[in-house]
Amino acid sequence: MFGNDRDAMRRYYRQSWQKFQLKQPLDALEQQIAQVVAEHPEYHHLLADDERTLQHTYRPEEGRTNPFLHMGLHLGIREQAATNRPLGILALYQQLTNKFGVLEAEHRMMECLAQSLWQAQRNNTAPDEVAYLECLKKL
Structure with a gap:
């Protein structure tokens, strides 16, 4: 769906979560994403409207x-x-x-x-x- 566009995929996660929070209609994939995000409150802050957070590269050495x-x-x-x-x-x-x-x-x-x-x-x-x-x- 997103190919190798990491940032577009991450924006889709953010969009799905925001739509869920606003009680807007979600398509099937958005519903699945929102469910997983809802189950991980430790990640909610990462889906705030901040491009820098979405563009972060997570390296194993960061732990x-x-x-x-x-x-x-x-x-x-x-x-x-x-x-x-x-x-x-x-x-x-x-x-x-x-x-x-x-x-x-x-x-x-x-x-x-x-x-x-x-x-x-x-x-x-x-x-x-x-x-x-x-x-x-x-x-």
Whole structure:
């Protein structure tokens, strides 16, 4: 949707959150984003109308989580569960959310997803769905 335009994607998060707060109509993606943002009050201040905050580069050496990556991983996991892609993830998602609650389950699942994506990028391959599902089964 945004290609590689990080700033446009971040502005869309801000726009979705602002529309939610103003009780304006939201499309399906805006609703999903607003839900994830609502679940992360620690990020609300980042979505204030400040371009400098949106343009910040989050580096691992800063010791801070990239809030947009974090929220994006939530959205990715929810999309995977909704479409059951990779096949079998819906059952794992349901088991984990029953065991830990939605947010905690997704936070645990993020580790597996991030690892899978990192490996794929490092190896210049598609993510290994089997390894990803195996990681989730260990949770």
